[in-house]
Amino acid sequence: MLDRTEQTTAPGIYNLWFEHGGWAQLSTEIDDRGPTRVARRITGTAPGFIPQVGDRTSWSGIYYATPSDAGIDARDITIATPAGPCPAWRIDGAPATWAIHIHGLGSTRAGTLRGVRVATELGYTSLVVSYRNTAEVPRVGTGRSTLGHTETADVDEAIGYAVRRGARQIVLFGWSMGAAIALQLADRPRHHGLIAALVLDSPVLDWTEVIKANSVRSGLPAAAAYLAAQWLTIGPLARTVGLPGRIPLRCFDWAARAADFTTPTLILHGTRDDSVPIRLSQALRDARPDLVELETFDAGHTLSWNSDPDRWQSAVTTWLAERIPR
Secondary structure, three states: OEEOOOOOOOOOOEEEEEOOOOEEEEOOOOEEOOOOEEEOOEEEEOOOOOOOOOOOEEEEOOOOOOHHHHOOOOEEEEEEEOOEEEEEEEEOOEEEEEEEEEOOOOOOHHHHHHHHHHHHHOOEEEEEOOOOOOOOOOOOOOOOOOOOOOHHHHHHHHHHHHHHOOOOEEEEEEEOHHHHHHHHHHOOHHHOOOEEEEEEEOOOOOHHHHHHHHHHHOOOOOHHHHHHHHHHHOHHHHHHOOOOOOOOHHHHOOOOOHHHOOOOEEEEEEOOOOOOOHHHHHHHHHHOOOOEEEEEEOOOOOOHHHHOHHHHHHHHHHHHHOOOOO
16 A cells, blocks of 8 residues: 555656665556555566565655666676776677666666666667765765766766777767766767767756756746755855865756767657656757657656656667667
8 A cells, every 4th residue: 555646646657665675566557545645566576575564665666676667688797997896787689789778866777777778778888887985886985976077987987887898889878977977978079980979868958947946846946956056056155065176067968068068869858757857858859850859647756767668669679770770
């Protein structure tokens, strides 16, 4: 039995992650149990796990915990980065075409497995990567996120790993902040001609606007976002809050930098995303229709796949098949 909320009544398939370990996948069918409760059928659980009445859980779009849960044959590897050794999953496929999957802020690499299935079915070799100051990776400095600024260097080493093993073209899959990292990598001149396409789910395209949206959602005045931006972009202030230095938010503003776009990009974004407003994706699509396509879903932040897995997978598969020679 679940509390009735916008999340628990949303169409699609989701996962419950339990406070003391374990997870349970839920079906799309919703059983009305009155004005404050709903029920959803459990379709799968962590091995040996039995949910109990009264267990505390969190609602999540992270549907698969491991590659094997998604029916994917992967092996554990480690990528050496400026932050130290970063664990990754490698899924072997075509030696010349690779996909690198980048998770978002506060998420884990397991969250990207929803997109890995597409890359695997297309025959790509995949790397599912991690980066500094996340659960699996060594802490750097105070452990605070720099919103993709320093994290990009860690993911860049995954590109080097792929190239040294035969990659001639790479597709970057980025989720939320992972999309911001993907865009920074595609913008680097040394990767032009190598990064063939971007697949971005709920992408952060302007940190100032994203901070503003989250301030408003939290009940703070929109002006708080601009004050926060000052603390992030001015060196002495940034160091006061535990950052290694200023974060150049202007580099992440793709509304202002639309003319710099060079890589074919597919964006998948939920119309009910109250964390990263869809209007940012719409604006980029409108500014660069020659390179950017947008698929919209009736979904919240990074939940487009969950709301309609078949359409998400079909949209990505069709778009990539038209652009990446096999």
